[in-house]
Amino acid sequence: MSVRLGSSGLKVSKVILGCMTYGDPNWSGNWVLGEQETFKHIKAAYDAGINTFDTANVYSNGLSEELLGRAIKKFNLPRDEIVVMTKLCLTVAKSTNVVLYGSSDLDASGYVNQYGLSRKHIFASVKDSLRRLDLEYVDVLQCHRFDPNTPIEETMHALHDVVKAGLVRYIGMSSCYAWQCKAFFYYAINNKLTPFISMQNQYSLLYREEEREMFPTLKHFGVGSIPWSPMARGALSRPLSQQSQRGTTDVLKASFYAQSAASQEIVNRVEEIAQKRGISMAQVSVAWVMSKEGVSAPIVGTTSLDNLQDIIGAIHVELTPEEIKYLEEPYQPMPIFGH
Numbered sequence: 204m205s206v207r208l209g210s211s212g213l214k215v216s217k218v219i220l221g222c223m224t225y226g227d228p229n230w231s232g233n234w235v236l237g238e239q240e241t242f243k244h245i246k247a248a249y250d251a252g253i254n255t256f257d258t259a260n261v262y263s264n265g266l267s268e269e270l271l272g273r274a275i276k277k278f279n280l281p282r283d284e285i286v287v288m289t290k291l292c293l294t295v296a297k298s299t300n301v302v303l304y305g306s307s308d309l310d311a312s313g314y315v316n317q318y319g320l321s322r323k324h325i326f327a328s329v330k331d332s333l334r335r336l337d338l339e340y341v342d343v344l345q346c347h348r349f350d351p352n353t354p355i356e357e358t359m360h361a362l363h364d365v366v367k368a369g370l371v372r373y374i375g376m377s378s379c380y381a382w383q384c385k386a387f388f389y390y391a392i393n394n395k396l397t398p399f400i401s402m403q404n405q406y407s408l409l410y411r412e413e414e415r416e417m418f419p420t421l422k423h424f425g426v427g428s429i430p431w432s433p434m435a436r437g438a439l440s441r442p443l444s445q446q447s448q449r450g451t452t453d454v455l456k457a458s459f460y461a462q463s464a465a466s467q468e469i470v471n472r473v474e475e476i477a478q479k480r481g482i483s484m485a486q487v488s489v490a491w492v493m494s495k496e497g498v499s500a501p502i503v504g505t506t507s508l509d510n511l512q513d514i515i516g517a518i519h520v521e522l523t524p525e526e527i528k529y530l531e532e533p534y535q536p537m538p539i540f541g542h
């Protein structure tokens with residue numbers, strides 16, 4: 204149940220467990236699970252064959268990392284086998300119930316040098332993440348966003364140095380434009396620095412803008428895509444008439460993805476194929492993402508153990524070329540977002 208991440212030698216599970224839903228419900232809504240439910244999900248995922256876990260320092264302001272680390276210890280998950288991914292760049296607030304996404308006054312709020320991709324913040328973030336995870340190293344350290352205020356050379360040298368220091372094994376990027384990726388890639392190549400092996404980009408049947416520039420770029424450099432939101436925040440996992448718990452409280456609601464007539468038609472076609480095959484809409488949606496060239500493994504998150512087991516079942520679903528064409532046909536280009 205493992206695949207290589209891009210052209211690297213690292214193997215990840217065909218489905219990666221996203222840990223944004225684990226931490227403090229006060230952080231972003233009641234779709235975030237507490238400690239005991241988190242432990243159940245991580246154990247169930249590992250028992251089902253998932254060996255790769257993706258978190259970020261900003262999720263529940265560090266608590267997500269702490270819970271993942273505790274689960275690894277509690278269930279004695281073999282460190283040589285599992286792959287732990289985390290991210291840095293955004294601001295970790297001093298309390299778990301505060302969200303600082305997009306705050307424009309961070310310095311005045313007491314967060315000087317505590318965000319972005321500066322050398323100082325990269326080293327501090329890595330050490331803080333390792334402390335919370337209670338691990339000696341992170342397998343894949345990802346830049347959560349592009350930092351326009353820090354020179355690329357400063358960022359790439361700092362990332363290279365945390366790898367050389369033994370704190371990180373591989374590095375990756377997340378949620379940026381293709382030209383920004385290329386700038387990182389070429390700087391690393393030309394200066395013989397540690398290269399990115401992964402790109403965590405938004406990709407689903409309802410958001411395919413990455414096909415235009417990002418996927419050709421990743422293919423050229425041998426970088427693996429590990430898409431987030433392959434079910435479009437749940438919009439592709441249930442009929443249009445239904446709503447999830449997360450859909451009512453998440454900052455980026457599932458309904459956002461299904462506003463246009465084209466998007467609604469795609470959701471209806473996912474439901475149609477799911478009914479014909481006798482499988483769930485989630486399995487159809489995730490199977491479509493897994494069928495695309497350049498995708499190493501989608502990142503999935505859920506608040507239900509039953510849904511988790513169902514989504515994992517997508518690895519056994521192979522859509523026909525006709526089904527793929529039918530699902531893709533209604534798509535209309537949309538504005539880029541999520542960066």
